[in-house]
Amino acid sequence: MRSAPAQIPTSFGHELRACLRFRLVKTYDQFRESGCENCPFFKMDEDNERVVDCTTPNFNGIISVMDPSRSWAARWLRIGRFVPGCYTLAVSEALPEELQNMCEEVHVQYVPPKRV
Amino acid sequence: MARRRDEEDDDVDDEEYEDEEEQLMDDEDYDEDEDVGRGQAGSSKKRRRSDFIDDLAEEDDEEDEDDEVYVGGGKKHSRAPRFGSQFFDLEAQVDSDEEEEEEEGEDDFLVDNGADIPDEDVGRRMHRRPLLREDEQEDVEALERSIQARYARSSHTDYDEETTDVEQQALLPSVRDPKLWMVKCAIGRERETAVCLMQKFIDKGTEMQIRSVIALDHLKNYIYVEADKEAHVRQAVKGLRNIFATKIMLVPIREMTDVLSVESKAIDLSRDTWVRMKIGTYKGDLAQVVDVDNVRQRVTVKLIPRIDLQALANKLEGREVAQKKAFVPPPRFMNVDEVRELHIRVERRRDPVTGAYFENIGGMLFKDGFLYKTVSMKSISAQNIKPTFDELEKFRTPSTSGGEMVCLSTLFSNRKKGHFMKGDAVIVVKGDLKNLKGWVEKVEEENVHIRPEMKGLPKTLAVNEKELCKYFEPGNHVKVVSGTKEGATGMVVKVEQHVLIILSDTTKEHASEVSF
Numbered sequence: 001m002r003s004a005p006a007q008i009p010t011s012f013g014h015e016l017r018a019c020l021r022f023r024l025v026k027t028y029d030q031f032r033e034s035g036c037e038n039c040p041f042f043k044m045d046e047d048n049e050r051v052v053d054c055t056t057p058n059f060n061g062i063i064s065v066m067d068p069s070r071s072w073a074a075r076w077l078r079i080g081r082f083v084p085g086c087y088t089l090a091v092s093e094a095l096p097e098e099l100q101n102m103c104e105e106v107h108v109q110y111v112p113p114k115r116v
Numbered sequence: 117m118a119r120r121r122d123e124e125d126d127d128v129d130d131e132e133y134e135d136e137e138e139q140l141m142d143d144e145d146y147d148e149d150e151d152v153g154r155g156q157a158g159s160s161k162k163r164r165r166s167d168f169i170d171d172l173a174e175e176d177d178e179e180d181e182d183d184e185v186y187v188g189g190g191k192k193h194s195r196a197p198r199f200g201s202q203f204f205d206l207e208a209q210v211d212s213d214e215e216e217e218e219e220e221g222e223d224d225f226l227v228d229n230g231a232d233i234p235d236e237d238v239g240r241r242m243h244r245r246p247l248l249r250e251d252e253q254e255d256v257e258a259l260e261r262s263i264q265a266r267y268a269r270s271s272h273t274d275y276d277e278e279t280t281d282v283e284q285q286a287l288l289p290s291v292r293d294p295k296l297w298m299v300k301c302a303i304g305r306e307r308e309t310a311v312c313l314m315q316k317f318i319d320k321g322t323e324m325q326i327r328s329v330i331a332l333d334h335l336k337n338y339i340y341v342e343a344d345k346e347a348h349v350r351q352a353v354k355g356l357r358n359i360f361a362t363k364i365m366l367v368p369i370r371e372m373t374d375v376l377s378v379e380s381k382a383i384d385l386s387r388d389t390w391v392r393m394k395i396g397t398y399k400g401d402l403a404q405v406v407d408v409d410n411v412r413q414r415v416t417v418k419l420i421p422r423i424d425l426q427a428l429a430n431k432l433e434g435r436e437v438a439q440k441k442a443f444v445p446p447p448r449f450m451n452v453d454e455v456r457e458l459h460i461r462v463e464r465r466r467d468p469v470t471g472a473y474f475e476n477i478g479g480m481l482f483k484d485g486f487l488y489k490t491v492s493m494k495s496i497s498a499q500n501i502k503p504t505f506d507e508l509e510k511f512r513t514p515s516t517s518g519g520e521m522v523c524l525s526t527l528f529s530n531r532k533k534g535h536f537m538k539g540d541a542v543i544v545v546k547g548d549l550k551n552l553k554g555w556v557e558k559v560e561e562e563n564v565h566i567r568p569e570m571k572g573l574p575k576t577l578a579v580n581e582k583e584l585c586k587y588f589e590p591g592n593h594v595k596v597v598s599g600t601k602e603g604a605t606g607m608v609v610k611v612e613q614h615v616l617i618i619l620s621d622t623t624k625e626h627a628s629e630v631s632f
Contacts, residue, residue: 005318065328066327072372073296074327076289
């Protein structure tokens, strides 16, 4: 019933990064090793540059989702369908264009973050 | 606390019920009036569908809700006779043509993706026409199936990605959702605690009955835990060093969405952005971004230096100086020669990245008179920075290692700041007394009393401030009172209309043009 949870960040310093599409939070090294569990098509584990393009250290707040399908907060943040793991509430950067196109190719919708 | 929740429960239900009724009535108006309103009708139907989903738990049959939706529309009479027959006006069944069109339009709105919509539409339409008129019972089952298929597909794929604000309304917390509990934790360890609980969950599996943990950047000392019961929260945080389960507070349902609303500040710092310093000696000063280091979260900015050269010299030579913390030196461009005068070492360094030459004075980097400082991103403010005209002018001043060229326009705009003081030598520039020289005796609001140089005139004359101008002669020793050269003293060498050439005391060169 439960999908395998995503890796949990192993440290809390500046190496923490958030995936721009799914807002999963891990360290730079963790992304390089195993990519983003929600968007394997980005292939972060194969291309080191990709990690820098797909993720950002500018994010706001952390939410650890144990049970996304039964969590109201996850539903509100629209991460109710993702694997359990640590996510961020908001990112402040938008996904670069070429990666947005890649999302479209695999029929994954992308909405840039709201700018206040 | 239990009682309060019940009351809120009633309120929530009441509101939703009222909303439904209003929407039903509005929708009818729309349908009757315009075809253009179709778009709105379609989306409002969608909205009501979501309300229904929220109201009754998701596990319920969707078909029930959908049927009611169609009934509520007012025109969709013959679609769901099972439930809605009491709402029907059977005479309206004749309008089946209009219904077809509306249905088609509605489909477009309700199902965004999927290329097979047109086909289904056509197929359904062809079946619909004969069925509607003949056998209502059969129609209902076919309808059920098609709707179930349609919505089962779309709601599962789209649900996650609905991003309009209207859909967001549907996700408001209800009484069936887990509650948010605020728990105290060790300060500075909010993130760590959230991740620890995640790790504990992975290890313990189903034992922990909490759903999520939220650590906000701006809220220190507390985290939020999402769970159905307070007991679950207590159990989950047992054994963790960083959490203090002494006080667990329930978040009222109305405030739950506020917890998750964060202001996503678009800190897109790029070169040449204007920012303001938030801390330190330069607090409040305008600065320009020169370099951004995202990895280390630092930026290099360009500032007008506020250096007390004397204190710096003393410090470098080891002399004890009383640290006057309250004293903030005025902003002034760095003049390398002045620095050398005070025997402060100036090192010329080449920046490997840009290739430009910097002067290293007392550990700080200077170039063209500006101070280049690397600070953390947290200590600058980049939102809504509106530099004043004065500040911008100051920044645009290019300065070489010797003298400075000051924009004359700034000088003239700053001129008004010059006030007359007793003893100033002045000259009348307008009116009948033009070219009369004198000395200031007394200064009033608008009038200045001067003692004229010429014989045969009364002792003091009152002249309007606007008609007067300070008068300088070569050889006068003056001090600059405002502007970029504020504080500098020197001797007047030449007078030209409204500009003075001053020989600076410190540099012994023709240093500046100053307006008076």
